[in-house]
Amino acid sequence: MSDEIRLDFQRSERVGFDEAILCARKSDAQLAAIMDRVLARGARCLMTRLEPDVFARIAPDYLERLDYDPVSRTAYLNWSPPVDIGEAQIVVVSAGSSDMPQAAEVIRTLTYLGVPTQQFIDIGVAGLWRLLERVEELKRFPVIVAVAGMDGALPSVLGGLVPGVIICLPTSTGYGVSNGGETALHAALASCAPGLAVVNIDNGYGAACAAFRALNMIRRAASANR
Template identity: 55%
Template sequence: MSEFRLDLERTARIGFGEAIYCAGKSVAQVTAILESDPARALLLTRLEPAKFEALPATVRVRLDWDPVSHTAWQGDPAPLPEAAGPRIAIVTAGTSDVPVAREATRTLRFSGHASTEIVDVGVAGLWRLLDRVAELRRYQVVIVVAGMDAALPSVIGGLVPGVVIAVPTSVGYGVAAGGRAGLDAILASCAPGITVVNIDNGYGAACAALRVLNALLLHNKEVPS
């Protein structure tokens, strides 16, 4: 009996497909999943370099693997809309947060959505953020990725009207390491209406953004212009 069952109807149910979480899976298990239907487009997350290199060459050649985010996809991602520009910005407090942010970027791209990355605008140099506020206010969704005390989501939450999705990261010294300090700080934020996902969960933040955009699309279809 197979050790896995792909959720082939997820896109029809909720608007985006299943991702293959590779951490904890053996090379043999990842290989079996990918070889079960080589023509099927699949998103893979947490595919570490050693595990990627251990996959059979015939499997690796089919994958678009990103060494920063440790994500990969088999097959072609969904096409981007022809006219509309990115509706999602992905903001990081520091460059150390980029791997988590890139996981969100790649997840969105696989699902047919472009995004704009704005890197290294943390509160330690607040002028860097203030230079981009007018730009950030144009996006429907802003994903904010921050470690340490994760103050950046609260600041952005008080400056922009769009949906703010916060991702605490495990970046930091001492009590900040592991990300719990950042998670607690965001949950206790005085900026109302911030959505929070789990520590280092760029994939989850992207899925939350997809739900927002899908809801907007459904609303636009149902309401006559």
């Protein structure tokens, strides 16, 4: 088991945030060994794609150190919420409530990283008025994560309305030719709205990390200019 697991405890020193543990396809024994190593160092970690049935098999000794959310399929190990994190500077905008699992993964990741977020749910372009009535609020956020499946139109519309950094998170939500999120992904990549950043289908963790990196650089630039 020791040769199978090599945790990167120095990652936060290099890039500003620590390693997350992708739980998918890991055995129960591997997950237990990982948690043991994290706890032995007095460290913390974010666990992603932790399915409810896998969480249900975790030994009781670990449960008091875990904060689990079944919607996002994430868990915080040995984590304490930060104090006084200030106002939200990242907003997560989801086209529909069917995109909640992916949006929740973004929010849970950013919460773990100590970044407050705001969320607008179900403001997709099929009812454009729902988005337009939020535009003035959205303009004040330096970073936006746009979560959309189906035809993936939301990020392109946002890209023509607001000035902030927009990170597109295509989701597998949709029917038929939506093709498990490929249509939304291609729409984001082919968008006529310039300057959009795009992550892979359903990759809420990746979208959150991109948003966190962008916000860190914005904060650093603002601090340097004071």
